[in-house]
Amino acid sequence: MSVFQALLLGILYYLGNSSIVAGPVGYYTIYRPLIGGFLTGVILGDPVTGVMVGATINLMYIGFISAGGALPGDMCLAGILGAAMAITGGLDTEAALAIAVPIGLIGTLLWFGRLTLDSIFAHLADRYVERGEGHKVWIADVLLPQLMLFVLTAVPCFLAAYLGASHIEGAINALGGTVLGILIIIGGMMPALGIGLTLLYIFKGEARIFFFIGFLLAVYFGLSMIAVGFLALCCAIIYTQLKNAKGGEVNV
């Protein structure tokens, strides 16, 4: 990985965290490992591997809800560095996942730092309002916080990508094949946690049986996710219609 490529990865990580990519849009796209992994692949010249690794890492964070409860982890950092390690270090997808998730946990420190330090600029905004300088509020809302965010995100990601990614292969080789085998087993199991976290929000009441129906459809009939999705849509419509007919009311 060249310095320039590592620098681009740092900027990518900043953009994933920044609001300048149309506010929530960046959070729902670049911040997700699927997209972050893809873009990392583009930067490192191997978009196909980037997408594959990003997709797998994203499974862990599929039900990521910032409002709390979800896996505390910086999925953006996990996606970018996970894909970078897989591409430059030649790591298996599952092994990359098993390493990326702990990285995501470390990434949350940056989040705490950001939300704490941003309070300083909130008081600056107060001062502008107090002086009747409304036109300067953007300095306290966008300019300074975003500059700080850039330093807080781009620099660590650049360093981790530049220094870490190329050494990871050697480190794992030194540990031997058993470690890699175990990392692959753990990486294969991890998505269960990501799915379990999503279930917390939707595995409720009468909807529960549909979880097993979806599982069985995929296991016994080998249906793709899209096929299950369309069947699920039909099931949901029939279910609400039947429920309405039974209750005889418009409102469920």
Add this chain to the structure above:
Amino acid sequence: MSENRLSKKEVRRSWLIWLFNNQANYNYERMMGIGFLHSMVPIAKKLYKDDVEKQKEMLKRHSGFFNCEPCLGSSIAGLTVAMEEQKAAGGNIEGDAITSVKTGLMGPISGIGDSVIQGVIVPLLLAFAIDMSSNGSVVWPIVYSLIMVAVVFGISYSLFMLGYKKGSDAILSILENGIVNKIIAGANIVGCMVLGALVANYVSMSCGIQIQQTAESVFNVQEQLFDTIVPKLLPLLLTLGCYQLLKKGLSSVKVLLIIVAVGAIGGLTGILG
């Protein structure tokens, strides 16, 4: 009085500022408060063009705590613009009333927004995109991103304008309408089914135990027991186990550590393979 009315230009500007900058300065003290304040700046400037004191008064009102799911929360920003406009036109609205409507709507709207957008729309779209991308197809991350751009811009803009034009009654009536509950109930069903299929396709865990039956034949537990009855039984049990632990209140980091421990022990002993 007409110069104190807002034109489409300021309203749109206020929406754009909200959309882009609601979390530009995200902090523990006021969360999105400064972003909200920023979105009110063009409104204050237009409504109280020649009166800096009144501008100050209005902006002070909006520099406090604000936290909401940003897409649906744009309806609150739109509503606030409408209330400020009414107040500036001599309407009978106290400043405190604006603040209390604003903060009162924050909770319920976040509740719906988080469960619909982050709990259903995004996971479902991601589940499909991840599935289509797992062979390395670069098209799907792009398709997913374009859909998200349309979803975010569409919801944010239309709700901002709904809040601005129709007011709090319209927002509340939509929230209390049974349709939202019906959509959430239906979405739960779709979500559950898709997650079930996701377990079958993407969680992998298999038993490595092999029992020597006779000199020649070996009983492979995974292939000859699990795979003949319910393939992927172990991933299903693992997922439900994670869910139960989380439901009991274990933190996700603890569950993660349990997975690492089980995987390491299982891998070393050969029980998992």
